[in-house]
Amino acid sequence: MIVTQFQIVGRDLFARGLVSSHAGSLSIRLGDRIIITRRGSMMNCLQDSDLIETGVSRNNRFTPLASPELPVHRSIYKQTQALAIVHAHPPHSTALSIIGSEIAPINTEYQCILGKVPVVGFKPESNVKDLASEIAGALKAQQRIVMVRGHGSFAIGQLLEEAYSFTSVLEESSHVIWLLKSLQYGQAAQSTL
Numbered sequence: 008m009i010v011t012q013f014q015i016v017g018r019d020l021f022a023r024g025l026v027s028s029h030a031g032s033l034s035i036r037l038g039d040r041i042i043i044t045r046r047g048s049m050m051n052c053l054q055d056s057d058l059i060e061t062g063v064s065r066n067n068r069f070t071p072l073a074s075p076e077l078p079v080h081r082s083i084y085k086q087t088q089a090l091a092i093v094h095a096h097p098p099h100s101t102a103l104s105i106i107g108s109e110i111a112p113i114n115t116e117y118q119c120i121l122g123k124v125p126v127v128g129f130k131p132e133s134n135v136k137d138l139a140s141e142i143a144g145a146l147k148a149q150q151r152i153v154m155v156r157g158h159g160s161f162a163i164g165q166l167l168e169e170a171y172s173f174t175s176v177l178e179e180s181s182h183v184i185w186l187l188k189s190l191q192y193g194q195a196a197q198s199t200l
């Protein structure tokens with residue numbers, strides 16, 4: 008059952024705090040079709056009616072019901088070999104995306120999995136219209152996940168579960184970086200006492 012894949016990943020994304028109640032989007036590609044979560048669906052309890060089928064390139068009567076992130080999902084499918092996409096709002100990664108142009112995991116195992124994760128839309132002159140192709144362009148260049156500055160992540164895989172695992176690894180890495188930054192801040196503050 009296709010819906011089961013969506014339910015497992017959606018529930019886990021919400022349980023781990025990687026999306027708020029009605030945020031994020033998931034999709035899979037089946038040939039020239041996309042199955043994507045519905046606009047405003049609750050990630051924690053996805054049902055059959057929350058899955059919208061539309062075209063990779065063509066609209067149909069269901070397209071207006073799809074997640075507002077559909078243009079990004081389409082752009083990624085057109086430019087990469089991805090068969091699944093997970094879009095989430097991981098909090099530590101999102102915070103780091105505001106202060107740097109890439110996120111480099113400290114853990115070597117995670118470095119091997121993710122490399123340095125680029126932040127797109129980082130430059131103030133970035134055009135929102137170009138963001139979809141900028142995200143897809145970064146994922147095309149051998150990346151498994153990218154961050155959109157101050158917004159969230161887009162991860163790709165052959166399965167939803169695979170794209171979800173990259174999201175989870177990135178957020179864990181970002182959390183560690185965040186903790187290290189806090190410790191450094193703590194040490195600096197103590198030395199001034």
Ligand SMILES: [Zn+2]
Pocket residue numbers: 030031094095096158159
């Ligand atoms: Zn979003």
